Amino acid sequence: MVVKVTMKGEKSRSKALKIVVGLSGVESASLKGDDKSQIEVTGDGVDAVKLTRLLRKGVGYAELVSVSAADKKDDKKDETKLPPPFYYYQCQPVPPYGYVENYGPSCSIL
Numbered sequence: 001m002v003v004k005v006t007m008k009g010e011k012s013r014s015k016a017l018k019i020v021v022g023l024s025g026v027e028s029a030s031l032k033g034d035d036k037s038q039i040e041v042t043g044d045g046v047d048a049v050k051l052t053r054l055l056r057k058g059v060g061y062a063e064l065v066s067v068s069a070a071d072k073k074d075d076k077k078d079e080t081k082l083p084p085p086f087y088y089y090q091c092q093p094v095p096p097y098g099y100v101e102n103y104g105p106s107c108s109i110l
Contacts, residue, residue, distance in 0.1 A: 001048055002032065002065040003039050005055055016059045023051055038065065 003020075007013045013031065016039060020029040025045040032038040041051065048067050055062035 001041050001046065001051075001067040003041065003052060003055060004033075004037055004063045004065050005039060005059055006061045007037055007059060012059050016055060019054050019058050020051065023047075023054065 005016050007016055013036065017029055017031070020026060020039055020041055023046060025047075026041055026043040028042045030040050032040045039055075048064055052062050052064050
């Protein structure tokens with residue numbers, strides 16, 4: 001995405017870049033244009049409205065010029081999906097419990 005920001009000097013440019021890079025999901029940010037008044041932001045899941053609002057609050061006037069999906073390079077090798085691993089748990093048998101009724105003359109509770 002490209003955001004046009006009114007920046008008066010080098011200090012406001014660095015402040016704007018700090019704001020952009022501090023946002024979650026931003027992978028890279030660069031200055032663009034003849035007068036370096038545009039910031040090109042690349043990333044995944046970057047909220048354009050939040051970015052513009054933060055730039056307006058921190059630097060000055062900010063205008064969203066364009067938002068587009070970046071060209072991703074698919075250099076992944078041929079991935080074969082393996083089935084999930086199967087875990088076999090062997091349970092140990094529980095010994096049987098016996099119950100003995102003993103109602104003799106001496107009844108004791110253990």
